[in-house]
Amino acid sequence: MPLYDRLQAELVDARRRRDELTLNTLSLLKSEVVRSTKEAGAGGSIDDALVERVVRKEVKRRQDAIEAYRNGGREDAARREEAEMAILRGYLPAAMSDEQVEAEVRAVIAELKPDGPKAFGAVMKAATARLAGRADGAQVAAVARKLLAS
Numbered sequence: 027m028p029l030y031d032r033l034q035a036e037l038v039d040a041r042r043r044r045d046e047l048t049l050n051t052l053s054l055l056k057s058e059v060v061r062s063t064k065e066a067g068a069g070g071s072i073d074d075a076l077v078e079r080v081v082r083k084e085v086k087r088r089q090d091a092i093e094a095y096r097n098g099g100r101e102d103a104a105r106r107e108e109a110e111m112a113i114l115r116g117y118l119p120a121a122m123s124d125e126q127v128e129a130e131v132r133a134v135i136a137e138l139k140p141d142g143p144k145a146f147g148a149v150m151k152a153a154t155a156r157l158a159g160r161a162d163g164a165q166v167a168a169v170a171r172k173l174l175a176s
Contacts (some may be wrong), residue, residue, distance in 0.1 A: 029117055030074075030077055033059070036048070036052055037053065040052060048113055051110045062076060078117070085115060088107045088108070095107065119160060121162070131170050131173055132173060135174070146170060153170060
């Protein structure tokens with residue numbers, strides 16, 4: 027089932043269950059997806075890649091908000107953002123383990139045969155393209171630095 031269809035079905039289900047948190051989170055996500063189809067270059071169509079991109083952006087917003095709320099001493103608001111983030115993460119593919127990321131970065135390094143730590147940029151460019159949507163950029167960077175240093 028396409029992600030957008032799943033989103034709409036879960037939105038209806040949340041409305042039936044009167045689950046305010048899920049309803050509000052998914053309504054916002056749906057409106058962001060629709061809005062992003064109208065941006066230049068989107069082509070006006072909704073596919074899984076577009077939905078995933080919007081979900082990642084929303085998860086990042088939640089992470090930033092959680093940090094800001096915690097720094098401001100607003101733990102209740104931070105918990106609400108965490109709950110919303112958990113709902114949104116259900117629309118993302120499972121994250122790769124550190125071992126899987128390391129194996130992929132090793133493969134990129136074997137292909138490029140870089141000259142030590144100075145080739146970090148080239149390795150990161152190839153690795154992030156290869157792991158797009160499956161691994162966090164910070165995780166990939168940490169593994170690349172470790173492997174290039176050794």
